[in-house]
Amino acid sequence: MDEAAIEELELSDAESFEEVQLTAAQVIEMMEEAWVNEKFAPEILPHKMEVVDCLLGQIAYMEENLQSLPSTDFKKSIHQLEVDRLRFLVSSYLRTRLEKIETYVTHILKQEQQRHESKEDLYLSKQELKFAKEIAEALKQNFDGLVSFYPGLPLEEWVSQPVQPNMHSFVFLKSKKDVNEVVIDDGSIATEGESDLVDFREGAQILIAYSSVAGLLKKGDVKLI
Amino acid sequence: MPLPSSYSPNYFSIDDILATQERTPCKFLLNVPKMGQLNPSAAERDLKAGTSLELPLWLVIEMSAGRQPIITPELPKVFRESYREILKADACAVDLHKYSLHFYEVGSYVKHFDRRGDVHEILLHTFKTRYRQLMDLADNSVSDPSVQHSLDTLEKRIFVASHSARTKLNSWLIKSGSPLEAAELVVNHKKRKRVDVDDMK
Amino acid sequence: MYGEKAYALVKECANHENSLPPYNASLVQEVSNEIRTLVEENQEDAQTSTEETSDSGSVVSTIRLRHAAVKRNLRCLMAYHYNRLRLLRKMRWEFGSILPADIKSNLSPAEIEWFAKYSRSLASYMRSVGDDGLNLAVDLKPPKSLYIEVKCTVDYGRYELNDGTVLLLKKDSRHYLPRSECEELVRQGVFEHIL
Numbered sequence: 001m002d003e004a005a006i007e008e009l010e011l012s013d014a015e016s017f018e019e020v021q022l023t024a025a026q027v028i029e030m031m032e033e034a035w036v037n038e039k040f041a042p043e044i045l046p047h048k049m050e051v052v053d054c055l056l057g058q059i060a061y062m063e064e065n066l067q068s069l070p071s072t073d074f075k076k077s078i079h080q081l082e083v084d085r086l087r088f089l090v091s092s093y094l095r096t097r098l099e100k101i102e103t104y105v106t107h108i109l110k111q112e113q114q115r116h117e118s119k120e121d122l123y124l125s126k127q128e129l130k131f132a133k134e135i136a137e138a139l140k141q142n143f144d145g146l147v148s149f150y151p152g153l154p155l156e157e158w159v160s161q162p163v164q165p166n167m168h169s170f171v172f173l174k175s176k177k178d179v180n181e182v183v184i185d186d187g188s189i190a191t192e193g194e195s196d197l198v199d200f201r202e203g204a205q206i207l208i209a210y211s212s213v214a215g216l217l218k219k220g221d222v223k224l225i
Numbered sequence: 226m227p228l229p230s231s232y233s234p235n236y237f238s239i240d241d242i243l244a245t246q247e248r249t250p251c252k253f254l255l256n257v258p259k260m261g262q263l264n265p266s267a268a269e270r271d272l273k274a275g276t277s278l279e280l281p282l283w284l285v286i287e288m289s290a291g292r293q294p295i296i297t298p299e300l301p302k303v304f305r306e307s308y309r310e311i312l313k314a315d316a317c318a319v320d321l322h323k324y325s326l327h328f329y330e331v332g333s334y335v336k337h338f339d340r341r342g343d344v345h346e347i348l349l350h351t352f353k354t355r356y357r358q359l360m361d362l363a364d365n366s367v368s369d370p371s372v373q374h375s376l377d378t379l380e381k382r383i384f385v386a387s388h389s390a391r392t393k394l395n396s397w398l399i400k401s402g403s404p405l406e407a408a409e410l411v412v413n414h415k416k417r418k419r420v421d422v423d424d425m426k
Numbered sequence: 427m428y429g430e431k432a433y434a435l436v437k438e439c440a441n442h443e444n445s446l447p448p449y450n451a452s453l454v455q456e457v458s459n460e461i462r463t464l465v466e467e468n469q470e471d472a473q474t475s476t477e478e479t480s481d482s483g484s485v486v487s488t489i490r491l492r493h494a495a496v497k498r499n500l501r502c503l504m505a506y507h508y509n510r511l512r513l514l515r516k517m518r519w520e521f522g523s524i525l526p527a528d529i530k531s532n533l534s535p536a537e538i539e540w541f542a543k544y545s546r547s548l549a550s551y552m553r554s555v556g557d558d559g560l561n562l563a564v565d566l567k568p569p570k571s572l573y574i575e576v577k578c579t580v581d582y583g584r585y586e587l588n589d590g591t592v593l594l595l596k597k598d599s600r601h602y603l604p605r606s607e608c609e610e611l612v613r614q615g616v617f618e619h620i621l
């Protein structure tokens with residue numbers, strides 16, 4: 001397995017920040033959770049490229065081993081299928097992210113810029129950011145060409161109203177631990193102390209507006225299902 | 226593998242553009258010089274205050290907003306009291322498609338022209354009442370396309386989405402596997418080619 | 427009424443949700459002309475507005491109305507192009523980086539340029555994943571088995587597998603092949619997966 005990639009993995013809940021050796025099964029589990037979360041969350045989530053790189057390393061390692069097995073070995077086909085399934089997992093995760101990046105590109109780049117300015121971690125990986133900038137540029141060029149027939153047209157609308165994810169859409173989630181007093185976002189602007197609260201018990205399954213739980217999801221207290 | 230998207234129109238939304246093309250009656254409060262051409266029943270150069278016209282929503286929204294509105298909008302016919310009464314009585318029996326192709330979208334715009342909130346209420350009522358029937362249709366209609374005829378565009382989209390979800394679930398329950406398929410656009414492309422060939426015969 | 431042509435343009439998108447009709451250059455031109463005329467009329471009126479206010483009302487209303495029409499026209503124009511690009515994007519994923527000639531002939535030069543740029547960006551992104559890159563255009567569905575049975579729908583000709591075996595793909599011939607090697611051909615409609 002790729003040693004370097006594992007060392008980059010620091011689990012936030014590991015108390016002394018000591019680097020944790022993850023088993024292959026744990027990596028796969030983390031990837032699966034990231035994949036499902038990304039699939040069902042309306043907005044793009046902070047990237048999990050360390051998990052992706054780790055799993056890709058694992059896949060490469062497994063494939064190498066498979067090469068050495070004779071093609072008549074029954075075990076080979078079982079392992080090959082496993083490798084294929086893992087590759088699907090990673091590909092599907094990255095594809096989902098690309099779809100979001102492309103759909104909400106203007107919005108996402110704006111947010112990344114804000115995160116950059118306030119020194120927060122970016123949500124996109126370096127490669128994704130490069131890709132996002134390229135396609136934003138390509139879109140801009142296409143539009144520029146379109147409206148170049150007359151200078152100074154009122155174009156502020158498409159810039160000020162970029163395509164955005166609907167943060168109020170509903171998601172199914174499972175709570176990974178007890179969380180108290182989650183504020184329910186019912187779409188109205190409630191003043192403090194007036195909004196409804198709900199407690200999640202560990203293992204509870206809930207249907208709720210994404211905006212109410214976006215923070216919890218990014219912290220890893222809940223996962224989408 | 227499209228993103229699961231909930232309903233949220235944006236600047237480029239085709240449906241939203243089509244909906245804002247629908248017309249609603251309104252009355253001009255001010256003279257608008259040189260715009261007489263907008264009124265097909267008069268041949269004057271200026272559009273006079275007091276003129277009543279049916280204008281598309283995109284224009285109505287712009288012209289009735291701001292500190293000095295140029296027009297006052299009225300509700301389109303299907304959102305007026307008599308029609309609202311029909312919806313209140315039995316929303317399921319209504320051919321919403323005939324009311325308006327974009328009933329809910331248009332409604333969510335014109336509800337601002339109605340200060341008492343009746344339109345707001347009837348939109349919610351209509352959707353809630355019809356939703357149950359819609360789900361029932363999506364779950365049970367095999368392939369009868371006629372059931373879709375009385376739905377507005379939003380309902381139709383929900384119907385198609387839930388119908389295809391139901392079909393997928395069924396096939397998964399039966400076969401527990403999904404075949405590899407040719408891509409949607411590829412299939413369309415081939416179909417059209419076939420039509421082209423047929424045309425030439 | 428203003429914006430009718432722009433509306434027709436958007437209607438074209440609405441009528442072809444899953445195919446790309448020929449790029450309507452002449453209608454795009456007409457919409458652009460309408461925008462230009464409106465903007466020019468507004469500029470003219472803005473300069474002379476002080477003179478004409480008294481009896482026929484303020485020309486400010488006229489300008490506001492035209493401005494609304496300009497914005498509407500622009501929105502339709504943008505939406506037409508934007509939605510075509512979205513469809514084109516989908517095609518990149520389904521047909522690959524080389525489009526069938528009859529589709530390509532429906533595109534505007536700017537669209538062809540965009541497609542090339544998009545393909546390049548996508549390819550370079552895929553190469554940058556992990557250590558040796560990852561082709562994201564395959565593995566679209568979770569694999570259930572290594573080998574699948576497929577039926578050939580066209581006379582495709584010779585096809586070489588990874589291990590060097592060469593198959594002759596004839597219409598209606600059936601093959602039992604590694605899934606990974608025929609997924610793309612299934613997507614392109616050459617093979618049909620038999621369950």
